[in-house]
Amino acid sequence: MSSHLFCEGENTMDPIVVAAGSALVAAMAxxxxxxxxxxxxxxxxxxxxxxTDAVEEELAEVRTQVLSARDAGDAExxxxxxxxxxxxxxxxxxxxxxxxxELRRLLDDTLAPAVRAHTQTDKPSTVINGTARDSSRLxxxxxxxxxx
Numbered sequence: 001m002s003s004h005l006f007c008e009g010e011n012t013m014d015p016i017v018v019a020a021g022s023a024l025v026a027a028m029a030x031x032x033x034x035x036x037x038x039x040x041x042x043x044x045x046x047x048x049x050x051x052t053d054a055v056e057e058e059l060a061e062v063r064t065q066v067l068s069a070r071d072a073g074d075a076e077x078x079x080x081x082x083x084x085x086x087x088x089x090x091x092x093x094x095x096x097x098x099x100x101x102e103l104r105r106l107l108d109d110t111l112a113p114a115v116r117a118h119t120q121t122d123k124p125s126t127v128i129n130g131t132a133r134d135s136s137r138l139x140x141x142x143x144x145x146x147x148x
Contacts, residue, residue, distance in 0.1 A: 013090055020103050021086030023111035025078060028063040029070055032114030037063075039106040047096045 027036040037059050045052045062081055069077040093099055 013086060014093070014100075016100055016104050016107065017086055017090045017093060020107045020111060021089050022082050023107055023115050024085050024089075025062070025066055025082040026118070027111050027114040028059075028066040030114040030118040032110060032117070033063060035110050036106075036114060039110050043099055043102060043106065044092065046099065046102075047092055 024036060024040060027033060030036075037056065040059065041052055041056050044055045048055075062085070066078055066081060069075070069081070089103065093103065
């Protein structure tokens with residue numbers, strides 16, 4: 001990974017920062033929140049140990065805001081919080097670019113699985129198998145099917 005956080009010639013954030021910031025805020029509304037928080041605080045502690053307690057408290061406050069925004073259907077607040085944490089992660093990696101790989105591990109091992117588990121539905125899936133033989137026809141539909 002390069003040591004810069006903006007792509008050369010562009011004004012875009014590093015993809016790992018965008019993904020991690022988005023997943024962090026989304027994970028705030030999941031059961032894996034404490035793991036996500038602990039992982040992010042460990043990253044912060046390596047670069048800015050004096051800020052660790054303040055970051056931990058701020059993460060707890062932001063989690064409350066995310067939960068309230070979700071309850072109210074306020075997607076705009078959640079987007080703003082996501083942008084704020086993307087920016088903060090960008091600044092953290094600017095101060096220590098070597099943390100990029102650790103941030104990617106946090107994303108892959110904790111944040112992304114928490115978000116995926118939370119967004120999966122509890123609806124059972126249906127599997128339909130069929131075989132057509134000897135010039136027969138097979139019609140399979142997941143909804144109503146009409147013939148004329």
